Amino acid sequence: MTLDSxxxxxxxxxxxxxxxxxxxxxxxxxxxxxxIIVVGTxxxxxSAAATFGELGYRVKxxxxxxxxRRAHSIAAQGGINAAKNYQNDGDSIRRLFYDTxxxxxxxxxxxNVYRLAQVSVNIIDQCVAQGVPFAREYGGLLExxxxxxxxxxxxxxxxxxxxxxxxxxxxxAMARQIALGNVELINxxxxxxxxxxxxxxAGIVCRDLITGEVFSLSAHAVVLATGGYANVFFxxxxxxxxxxxxxxxxxxxxxxxxxxxxxxxxxxxxxxxGDFQSKLTLMSESLRNDGRIWVPARPGDNRPAxxxxxxxxxxxxxxxxxxxxxxxxxxxxxxxxxxxxxxGRGVGVRKNGVYLDFADPIGRLGRKVIEERYGNLFQMYxxxxxxxxxxxxxxIYPASHYAMGGLxxxxxxxxxxxxxxxxxxxxxxxxxxxxxxxxxxMQGLADGYFVIPYTIGAYLAPQLNESxxxxxxxxxxxxxxGVNDRVKALLSAKGTKSADYFHRELGKVLWDDCxxxxxxxxxxxxxxxxxxxxxxxHKDVRVLGEGNSFNQSLEKAGRVADFLEFAELLCTxxxxxxxxxxxxxxxxxxxxxxxxxxDDENYAYVAAWEWQGAGNAPTLHKEDLxxxxxxxxxxxxx
Amino acid sequence: MPENIHLKLEIWRQAGTDLPGQFVTYDVPxxxxxxxxxxxxxxxxxxxxxxxxxPIAFDHDCxxxxxxxxxxxxxxxxxxxxxGTATCQLHMRKFNDGDTLTxxxxxxxxxxxxxxxxxxxxxxxxxxxxGGYVTVATGSAPDANLIPVPKPVADTAMDAAACIGCGAxxxxxxNGAAQLFTSAKLQHLNLLxxxxxxxxxxxIAMVGKMEEFFGSxxxxxxxxxxxxxxxxxxxxxxxxxxxxxxxxxxxxxxxxKFP
Numbered sequence: 001m002t003l004d005s006x007x008x009x010x011x012x013x014x015x016x017x018x019x020x021x022x023x024x025x026x027x028x029x030x031x032x033x034x035x036i037i038v039v040g041t042x043x044x045x046x047s048a049a050a051t052f053g054e055l056g057y058r059v060k061x062x063x064x065x066x067x068x069r070r071a072h073s074i075a076a077q078g079g080i081n082a083a084k085n086y087q088n089d090g091d092s093i094r095r096l097f098y099d100t101x102x103x104x105x106x107x108x109x110x111x112n113v114y115r116l117a118q119v120s121v122n123i124i125d126q127c128v129a130q131g132v133p134f135a136r137e138y139g140g141l142l143e144x145x146x147x148x149x150x151x152x153x154x155x156x157x158x159x160x161x162x163x164x165x166x167x168x169x170x171x172x173a174m175a176r177q178i179a180l181g182n183v184e185l186i187n188x189x190x191x192x193x194x195x196x197x198x199x200x201x202a203g204i205v206c207r208d209l210i211t212g213e214v215f216s217l218s219a220h221a222v223v224l225a226t227g228g229y230a231n232v233f234f235x236x237x238x239x240x241x242x243x244x245x246x247x248x249x250x251x252x253x254x255x256x257x258x259x260x261x262x263x264x265x266x267x268x269x270x271x272x273x274g275d276f277q278s279k280l281t282l283m284s285e286s287l288r289n290d291g292r293i294w295v296p297a298r299p300g301d302n303r304p305a306x307x308x309x310x311x312x313x314x315x316x317x318x319x320x321x322x323x324x325x326x327x328x329x330x331x332x333x334x335x336x337x338x339x340x341x342x343x344g345r346g347v348g349v350r351k352n353g354v355y356l357d358f359a360d361p362i363g364r365l366g367r368k369v370i371e372e373r374y375g376n377l378f379q380m381y382x383x384x385x386x387x388x389x390x391x392x393x394x395x396i397y398p399a400s401h402y403a404m405g406g407l408x409x410x411x412x413x414x415x416x417x418x419x420x421x422x423x424x425x426x427x428x429x430x431x432x433x434x435x436x437x438x439x440x441x442m443q444g445l446a447d448g449y450f451v452i453p454y455t456i457g458a459y460l461a462p463q464l465n466e467s468x469x470x471x472x473x474x475x476x477x478x479x480x481x482g483v484n485d486r487v488k489a490l491l492s493a494k495g496t497k498s499a500d501y502f503h504r505e506l507g508k509v510l511w512d513d514c515x516x517x518x519x520x521x522x523x524x525x526x527x528x529x530x531x532x533x534x535x536x537x538h539k540d541v542r543v544l545g546e547g548n549s550f551n552q553s554l555e556k557a558g559r560v561a562d563f564l565e566f567a568e569l570l571c572t573x574x575x576x577x578x579x580x581x582x583x584x585x586x587x588x589x590x591x592x593x594x595x596x597x598x599d600d601e602n603y604a605y606v607a608a609w610e611w612q613g614a615g616n617a618p619t620l621h622k623e624d625l626x627x628x629x630x631x632x633x634x635x636x637x638x
Numbered sequence: 639m640p641e642n643i644h645l646k647l648e649i650w651r652q653a654g655t656d657l658p659g660q661f662v663t664y665d666v667p668x669x670x671x672x673x674x675x676x677x678x679x680x681x682x683x684x685x686x687x688x689x690x691x692x693p694i695a696f697d698h699d700c701x702x703x704x705x706x707x708x709x710x711x712x713x714x715x716x717x718x719x720x721x722g723t724a725t726c727q728l729h730m731r732k733f734n735d736g737d738t739l740t741x742x743x744x745x746x747x748x749x750x751x752x753x754x755x756x757x758x759x760x761x762x763x764x765x766x767x768x769g770g771y772v773t774v775a776t777g778s779a780p781d782a783n784l785i786p787v788p789k790p791v792a793d794t795a796m797d798a799a800a801c802i803g804c805g806a807x808x809x810x811x812x813n814g815a816a817q818l819f820t821s822a823k824l825q826h827l828n829l830l831x832x833x834x835x836x837x838x839x840x841x842i843a844m845v846g847k848m849e850e851f852f853g854s855x856x857x858x859x860x861x862x863x864x865x866x867x868x869x870x871x872x873x874x875x876x877x878x879x880x881x882x883x884x885x886x887x888x889x890x891x892x893x894x895k896f897p
Contacts, residue, residue, distance in 0.1 A: 050776070051775075051776040065707070066697065066760065067759065067760065067763050067803065069706070070699055072700060072705070074704055075700045075702050075705065122777070122779075125780065125782045126774070126776060126777070126779045128779065128785060129779035129780065129782075129785070130772050130779075130832070131795070131826065131830050131832045133796040133826065134792070136788075136792040137789065138789050140787050140789065140792075142782055159796060161704065164704055164800075164802075165799060168799065172766060172772075173776075175763065175766045175767040176771045178767050179767040179768065239700040239705060240701060273672040274672050276680065276681055277677070278674070278677050278680050279701050281702055379722075380702065380703065380727065383703075383720075383723060383728075383729060384727070384729065386671075386729070386731055449776045449777075450776070453776065496688075498683075498684055500684065501684075542687060542690075544691070544693065545692045549653075550654075550695060550753045552693070553687065553692075
């Protein structure tokens with residue numbers, strides 16, 4: 001099968017406009033004849049479901065949470081980018097496009113990214129009209145701040161809770177459609193299989209998490225908005241229940257998984273404090289606007305921060321990257337923090353962090369201004385560490401945070417399985433090898449509000465007056481039987497260790513050998529370790545309780561089982577990509593001063609992997625990336 | 639590193655909604671003060687699993703105090719003793735060696751227990767569905783800066799919008815009322831210029847839906863004390879004001895024989 005990205009022809013700036021004109025439409029009276037399943041209720045899923053409902057489609061939306069508002073988009077702190085140029089500081093659609101392509105280290109599709117920059121301005125309009133309480137100037141107009149990888153202020157924010165407010169906006173728009181009967185909400189329900197019939201996505205198999213009932217839903221199209229897989233590392237900034245199951249089930253049914261090795265490690269998280277650690281907490285990147293990052297110049301320096309004089313501090317980012325300073329992109333900031341800690345300059349009891357210091361800005365602007373900008377973040381830090389960041393510098397260290405990779409989709413956000421659409425973090429499309437801060441919220445809402453509502457129509461239009469496949473069809477019964485068998489297998493392994501135990505083991509393997517720096521030997525070792533853990537898991541996992549009731553251990557075990565398969569693909573992709581680009585840093589491929597060395601000659605492609613069954617090597621399909629509007633350049637933030 | 643503390647946990651166990659429940663005592667001799675409360679439950683669950691006993695069910699997700707999934711009563715206090723802190727952000731350095739902690743689910747008529755510490759809070763969604771939104775179909779919005787919002791108004795709306803929907807206010811209320819939750823959503827929208835067109839209908843609809851499920855507010859103020867986002871009961875006063883005004887408006891509209 002060849003990958004057709006379906007990128008429209010014509011000049012970059014006209015592609016989306018032309019495409020919208022050329023796509024088939026479904027007339028308003030016919031929209032109610034189509035059923036759509038949306039899986040996930042984060043920014044992408046909720047905004048898509050709300051918009052489908054408004055357009056008149058019949059929508060079923062499922063979430064494993066008790067309410068849609070819990071989706072992990074809620075935890076995004078810093079902000080959302082948009083090319084509004086309200087600050088008159090030189091921003092434009094073209095500049096947002098360029099920054100995103102460059103920030104992604106030339107591994108994203110030009111056409112998708114340009115469209116993203118174009119619709120970014122509509123997102124802000126939409127959210128403000130919904131009542132999202134963005135930060136304001138005294139004149140009542142919107143305020144902006146700057147973020148990593150950009151030299152303009154284009155980030156809109158609502159204190160440190162931007163994701164929460166944007167999600168509530170989308171959730172409330174969806175709630176209106178639920179009340180109107182256009183959208184049916186199915187909560188506390190998990191998708192456990194994709195059903196493909198005659199080469200098309202026909203529906204899904206779910207498990208009601210309260211009753212344990214396994215049942216099917218069918219529709220004309222299935223939309224996955226199920227987030228990313230950063231939790232494969234066990235310790236990550238993702239919510240505990242974020243998982244790759246929906247995406248992985250789709251992969252097993254023939255959808256291609258693209259660029260899994262592009263995993264973002266976020267530079268500003270609170271370091272671990274013990275073996276009991278269950279997750280890591282992000283401190284918004286926006287802190288890097290004012291905070292200064294440093295370590296003691298002398299390795300092993302045990303003095304408290306306040307006792308270390310300026311001359312004995314190493315402000316390594318400001319020194320090495322004078323142009324961007326503390327605002328270098330995430331991958332660069334993360335790798336440099338690792339270097340300092342590896343060199344013995346780590347701070348804190350466990351020597352596992354670097355300082356993010358606010359003494360300077362507090363002196364310059366006063367404590368009140370800093371409190372207004374970051375108050376809730378400082379409070380969160382204080383709760384977790386017991387230290388007051390107004391007086392003692394924060395300690396930070398990188399942690400797994402976001403997945404740029406995801407299911408392969410074309411320009412219409414449709415996977416290679418017709419009828420299966422993938423939105424937001426779950427797809428691979430817009431961030432290349434590294435995502436810039438405040439761009440995840442932008443992409444989730446762009447996909448849900450302004451892209452899929454158009455492109456799904458073009459897929460549905462030719463199916464007018466066709467019914468969805470019946471859930472009595474053998475394809476559904478077979479899929480249900482498969483789900484029931486897997487549930488039974490987990491419950492009957494009756495081993496000795498919890499699913500969490502295996503998840504932790506997997507996380508350690510990945511963090512060591514497929515984390516911030518990777519090499520061929522390490523990845524080969526990881527592949528064999530993962531296989532061993534997986535085999536042990538299926539023999540020795542202990543899942544207590546029943547399948548026909550609320551059973552969180554069972555939910556967890558199913559997700560870990562899928563992570564254990566997915567992790568192999570992650571390492572396979574990382575081993576295949578013999579270059580360093582963005583978040584994917586291969587130690588063999590670096591410049592003399594330790595910066596990433598890309599290989600545009602051989603690796604300017606999207607790696608889309610086709611599953612070939614357990615134990616078989618996946619097949620690689622390449623989508624060449626063509627750059628007509630930007631020139632390859634070595635990313636430099638110096 | 640700070641020394642570990644020894645805790646005794648009395649935790650509510652209940653196998654299902656209509657089944658009887660009881661407290662079960664768990665001895666945890668090695669709690670690190672650096673742990674979060676939920677990490678202690680993780681440790682207990684790991685041990686239960688190893689002993690072949692079913693782990694304790696509890697809702698949780700982001701563990702950053704923002705998703706609103708978690709929440710238990712700790713010694714009779716919703717989200718425990720620390721002000722403005724969700725259960726997941728409560729760290730064990732707030733407790734002393736030798737403490738006994740009683741851990742229960744939210745108790746409210748509107749929140750049936752699903753299992754152990756997990757409850758069904760979906761009536762809160764029904765309140766939002768009744769009118770907790772601005773009607774603005776995707777694509778129909780004007781330019782964002784066409785709607786100036788004075789900074790103090792935006793800030794107050796944000797204070798209200800910070801609600802995480804955890805249900806602690808309901809659990810803390812002796813009447814099981816949801817006034818704080820409802821007023822927070824209502825005033826987030828009613829204070830903003832964008833929310834004016836539907837202000838009165840929204841108020842009537844949300845309050846009406848709230849009363850279908852929840853008890854009445856008698857101004858105890860426990861909700862504000864329990865709220866992990868420290869949302870003020872002033873918003874309840876604003877809700878009451880808007881509700882009275884909305885009823886007057888509605889009468890006038892009925893008098894005008896609107897359809």
